[in-house]
Amino acid sequence: MAVSEVRGAEAVVGLLSDRVIKTRVPKSYRVRELDERLRMERTRAEAKIISEARRLGIPTPIVYDIHEFSLEMERIWGEPIKHVISLGLSRSAGVLVGRLHRGGLIHGDLTTSNMIVKDDRIYLIDFGLSYWDMTLESRGVDVHVYYQTLISSHENHKELMAAFADGYRSSFPGAEEVLRRVKEIEYRGRYKVETL
Amino acid sequence: MQSTRVLGIEGTAWSLSAAIVDRDKVYAEASHPYVPETGGIHPMAAAQHHANHVARIIRQTLDSGHSFDGVAFSQGPGLGPCLRTVATAARALSLAYDVPLIGVNHCVAHIEVGRWQTGCHDPVVLYVSGANSQVLAFRRGRYRIFGETLDIGIGNALDKFGRHLGLQHPGGPKIEALAKEGTSYIDLPYVVKGMDLSFSGMMSAAKEAAAKHSKEDVCFSLQENAFAMLVEVTERALAHTGKGEVLIGGGVGANMRLQAMLEAMCTDRGARFYAPPRRYFGDNGAMIAYTGLLQLEHDMTLDVSDSAVNPTFRPDEVDIPWL
Numbered sequence: 087m088a089v090s091e092v093r094g095a096e097a098v099v100g101l102l103s104d105r106v107i108k109t110r111v112p113k114s115y116r117v118r119e120l121d122e123r124l125r126m127e128r129t130r131a132e133a134k135i136i137s138e139a140r141r142l143g144i145p146t147p148i149v150y151d152i153h154e155f156s157l158e159m160e161r162i163w164g165e166p167i168k169h170v171i172s173l174g175l176s177r178s179a180g181v182l183v184g185r186l187h188r189g190g191l192i193h194g195d196l197t198t199s200n201m202i203v204k205d206d207r208i209y210l211i212d213f214g215l216s217y218w219d220m221t222l223e224s225r226g227v228d229v230h231v232y233y234q235t236l237i238s239s240h241e242n243h244k245e246l247m248a249a250f251a252d253g254y255r256s257s258f259p260g261a262e263e264v265l266r267r268v269k270e271i272e273y274r275g276r277y278k279v280e281t282l
Numbered sequence: 283m284q285s286t287r288v289l290g291i292e293g294t295a296w297s298l299s300a301a302i303v304d305r306d307k308v309y310a311e312a313s314h315p316y317v318p319e320t321g322g323i324h325p326m327a328a329a330q331h332h333a334n335h336v337a338r339i340i341r342q343t344l345d346s347g348h349s350f351d352g353v354a355f356s357q358g359p360g361l362g363p364c365l366r367t368v369a370t371a372a373r374a375l376s377l378a379y380d381v382p383l384i385g386v387n388h389c390v391a392h393i394e395v396g397r398w399q400t401g402c403h404d405p406v407v408l409y410v411s412g413a414n415s416q417v418l419a420f421r422r423g424r425y426r427i428f429g430e431t432l433d434i435g436i437g438n439a440l441d442k443f444g445r446h447l448g449l450q451h452p453g454g455p456k457i458e459a460l461a462k463e464g465t466s467y468i469d470l471p472y473v474v475k476g477m478d479l480s481f482s483g484m485m486s487a488a489k490e491a492a493a494k495h496s497k498e499d500v501c502f503s504l505q506e507n508a509f510a511m512l513v514e515v516t517e518r519a520l521a522h523t524g525k526g527e528v529l530i531g532g533g534v535g536a537n538m539r540l541q542a543m544l545e546a547m548c549t550d551r552g553a554r555f556y557a558p559p560r561r562y563f564g565d566n567g568a569m570i571a572y573t574g575l576l577q578l579e580h581d582m583t584l585d586v587s588d589s590a591v592n593p594t595f596r597p598d599e600v601d602i603p604w605l
Binding site for chain 2: 192219
């Protein structure tokens with residue numbers, strides 16, 4: 087059983103052949119009570135959001151088990167869409183994000199590394215920064231983050247963005263307003279999540 | 283040849299302060315802070331205070347005998363009446379001495395004075411004051427805002443809670459002292475949305491908690507909660523940008539518990555933590571003068587006719603050609 091580890095700002099993800107184990111690590115700067123409360127709440131919230139996203143028709147890893155500070159999830163063996171991006175895949179990503187937003191969820195880290203293609207389906211992964219929110223700003227920033235990753239890594243980002251917007255419109259009635267907000271966010275030059 | 287010097291005037295809110303600096307040092311500084319008789323800052327009363335005292339503090343810096351090659355003023359963000367008062371003084375000085383006028387962004391000035399005083403180069407910045415709570419970092423020519431408060435600034439939140447406890451303005455330092463005596467943590471709302479923060483729900487809950495628990499414990503819990511939120515967003519920005527330095531600035535930055543938490547986070551991540559000397563945390567004329575000097579060196583000056591104040595001036599509107 088090959089195990090490797092990925093370390094993020096908040097959690098350590100152990101990669102096993104059939105599953106991943108995501109553990110939220112303690113932070114030495116927080117008082118213990120608060121630290122444990124946050125890690126526990128967030129672990130549960132993430133599991134809940136993953137199943138809510140599935141209910142909204144978005145392929146996600148299956149959650150196998152919830153522990154105090156960790157989640158055991160299905161390992162999706164596929165390619166991050168950043169390696170295999172096409173107009174069709176970008177459009178499909180738009181459809182999924184539209185469903186997510188329509189259901190009142192924000193992913194919080196919509197990079198092309200957090201979208202995995204397996205058997206022609208896109209799986210959304212890493213809901214660690216996700217939350218419930220229906221505001222234009224949150225939705226706009228969600229889309230903006232995706233656009234930023236396209237701009238930074240793909241020559242034909244304009245077409246890829248248009249394809250995404252097309253899919254997003256098809257699954258989310260409020261899309262037009264959000265896409266207008268995305269333009270404003272770009273204009274402000276403000277980005278909350280930096281992606282490489 | 284004498285080095286280039288700039289006279290800077292700060293007056294965005296409570297602080298009224300003027301200073302003359304060059305690249306190396308502060309040659310003269312005079313301040314006369316506005317202290318409200320009751321409650322918090324009243325914008326008109328603060329502006330009236332600034333109008334009454336600005337000529338005198340400028341006179342004091344001029345009496346030091348040091349000349350200057352430009353006049354910088356805090357153009358925003360801040361309270362409109364205060365900004366206009368100080369801008370008027372700066373314009374008059376610029377015309378009378380026939381030197382360039384420089385409009386400085388107050389947030390950028392907090393960052394630049396921190397870089398100047400600590401020697402850090404390209405940090406993730408936690409800027410925490412009465413009205414502002416922002417996490418910034420340099421990217422593509424400007425200081426970009428990675429996260430910020432969605433409602434009130436952390437200093438404002440602390441001051442409001444301090445008034446609820448009957449403490450005199452500003453409440454922050456008194457809350458810090460009380461918190462040292464606190465021992466048990468009381469659950470309070472912890473609101474981090476993506477990279478943004480919200481403090482108003484936490485304040486309401488703290489006020490309710492104050493009816494049931496000792497004020498020492500509530501102050502302790504309030505600090506632990508609010509500062510953990512700020513440090514968490516700073517940590518995320520550090521992880522996203524891959525930078526190796528963290529700088530703290532703004533009045534609330536003087537809080538030693540907040541500094542200790544940031545330092546602990548930096549140690550865990552292998553980053554270096556920088557805090558300027560205490561006198562540079564609160565709003566001061568030297569930070570405006572020094573940032574004005576950087577701008578003057580890059581011809582970022584203003585015509586008087588184009589020098590309107592901007593109460594909602596954001597740091598990411600300013601080009602930073604010197605970094």
